[in-house]
Amino acid sequence: MRTLLRIICFSKLIVVSYSTQIYVRPILYRCYVSTFRTMCDTFSDIIPIEIEQKLKDLNIYQFLQFPGFEQNAPLIYQLLTMWNIEKQSFIIEGHIVPFTADEVALLTGLPNRGEEITWMTLPTSTITSKDIKTEMFELTRESSPDTMLKTFIMYLCSNLFFQQSNFKVPKMLKTIVNNVDNFSSINWAWAIWECLVEDFNNVSMKISNNRPADYVN
Numbered sequence: 001m002r003t004l005l006r007i008i009c010f011s012k013l014i015v016v017s018y019s020t021q022i023y024v025r026p027i028l029y030r031c032y033v034s035t036f037r038t039m040c041d042t043f044s045d046i047i048p049i050e051i052e053q054k055l056k057d058l059n060i061y062q063f064l065q066f067p068g069f070e071q072n073a074p075l076i077y078q079l080l081t082m083w084n085i086e087k088q089s090f091i092i093e094g095h096i097v098p099f100t101a102d103e104v105a106l107l108t109g110l111p112n113r114g115e116e117i118t119w120m121t122l123p124t125s126t127i128t129s130k131d132i133k134t135e136m137f138e139l140t141r142e143s144s145p146d147t148m149l150k151t152f153i154m155y156l157c158s159n160l161f162f163q164q165s166n167f168k169v170p171k172m173l174k175t176i177v178n179n180v181d182n183f184s185s186i187n188w189a190w191a192i193w194e195c196l197v198e199d200f201n202n203v204s205m206k207i208s209n210n211r212p213a214d215y216v217n
Contacts, residue, residue, distance in 0.1 A: 036160055039136055040064045043152060046141045051148050058183050062109045063156060083204045088197055099197070105189040114187035119162050120195055122170035129158035129167040150177040161192055 044064050055061035082090045090097040105112040136155040139148055154177055158169045176183055 037066060039133075039155065040066060043136070043139065043148075046139060046143075047148055048145060051145050054149055054180075055152070058153075058180065059110055060153070060156060060183075063160070077207075080200060080203050081207055083200045085201050085204055099193075099200075101187070101190040101193040104193045104196070108189065108192070110189045110192070112187060112189040114185050114190075116187050116190050116194075117172075118194060119170065119191045120164065120198065122172050124164070124168040125171040125174065127169050127174070129163065129169055132158050132169065149180060153177050153180065153183065161188065162195055 040063065052061060055064070079090065082092050084091050084096075087096060087098075089099055101112045104110070132151070132154045135151050139151060143151075154169075154173055157173055157176075158167075176186070
């Protein structure tokens with residue numbers, strides 16, 4: 001409940017602050033929520049019930065119902081100007097609003113427990129997130145349930161959770177999908193949180209030095 005109240009407070013304060021300041025520097029994205037939404041709609045139409053249940057068992061079925069929304073660059077920029085690297089929190093109107101893996105767990109439905117993996121430092125493979133997106137697009141009702149499940153997990157991790165430069169994908173992702181029962185042993189909420197914090201820190205330093213924020217994952 002405390003976490004939920006923090007998020008509600010945070011949302012109200014950012015709207016107030018956003019309405020009084022002007023966005024002046026561009027933010028670019030590697031992740032496009034509308035594309036992800038389209039891919040999930042298509043995937044939902046072709047998967048059998050057994051895959052739906054497996055996705056629920058892995059706590060990732062909710063991403064098939066991920067709502068479509070427009071990315072608001074000015075609002076995101078305003079939010080990032082309030083990020084405090086030392087406190088790893090947002091400071092809004094003098095209020096310290098912590099951002100932890102608990103918030104990520106609450107917003108995504110992924111449990112904050114399991115093995116903590118620093119995803120962005122793992123050795124990369126020759127497969128790219130673009131390749132995985134293509135494989136996702138090529139799935140049909142005739143595809144095997146095993147292929148459907150593995151491809152979706154790879155797509156989720158590479159095109160939504162973690163977008164790396166040059167579209168790189170860690171070798172470990174292939175290991176994970178080859179034994180999907182181990183998927184739940186990883187603390188995905190923590191991994192996403194760590195990735196976001198690193199991104200927030202980088203963008204915050206650019207903004208403080210009057211440089212364009214550039215890519216925000």
